[in-house]
Amino acid sequence: MNDTLQIIKSRRSTRVFLPEQIEQAELEAILEAGIYAPSAVNQQPWYFTVVQNKDLLDRMNLSFKELAKKSEHPHVKKCRK
Template sequence: MNEIINVIKTRRSIRRFLPEQIKDEEIQTIIEAAIHAPSGHNEQPWHFTVIQNKELIDHFSNVIKKLMAESEVEWIASMGRNEKLHIFYNAPTVIVVSGRKNAYSALIDCSAATQNMLLAAHSIGLGSCWIGLIRFLFKIEEEVRKLALPEGYEPFFAVALGYPDPTKQPRPIERKRDVVNYIK
């Protein structure tokens, strides 16, 4: 099977990481893959904040969970009340993906960059998980300021990164197949 297709088909969201920090070269490989994502009008409207400070990652997780616990959506509130849950699954590295506010399609472009990061991480033996629930944190200006984003950027989501715990590998997920129609 083609190597790229294999990476796409075998990547899974990892939610159990070893505590060991990933290497700087691995982060650079992942960021390099991200900045090679396609973007509308080649605007490349992304910015990446790499966080490896455990106290800050834990703080963000606690703030997010507190806000989630107040949600009117029961599954979100239930997750927020789960004392064992860490929003970033105790990953040693978290990358926040932000986009330029005045870009034509920043959210879509940053989504493409995020997917490139997930695939690159898997291709070099790292585990990753796309974290959408971080959006709760982005409602609090004081917390967003801690990201030190350039002027004119807004955060969208995060990627948790680390070495996967080999004792807790996710199982393959059956994919829906009845999702295509052809017009020829």
């Protein structure tokens, strides 16, 4: 089977993460993959923000959850159900 098709079929969405930070080399590889990802008409409008501070991540997570509760956007409302 085509490698790309196999990768697409085996992908998953991660919603639970380990508490350990990844190695710098792994982070750089992930960012490089994002930079080389395809974009519409090759615009490459990428902007990446890496947050590794656990306290900040926890505060951001709480803020995003509170915003989602207040959102009237139909897609967000559907996710709350």
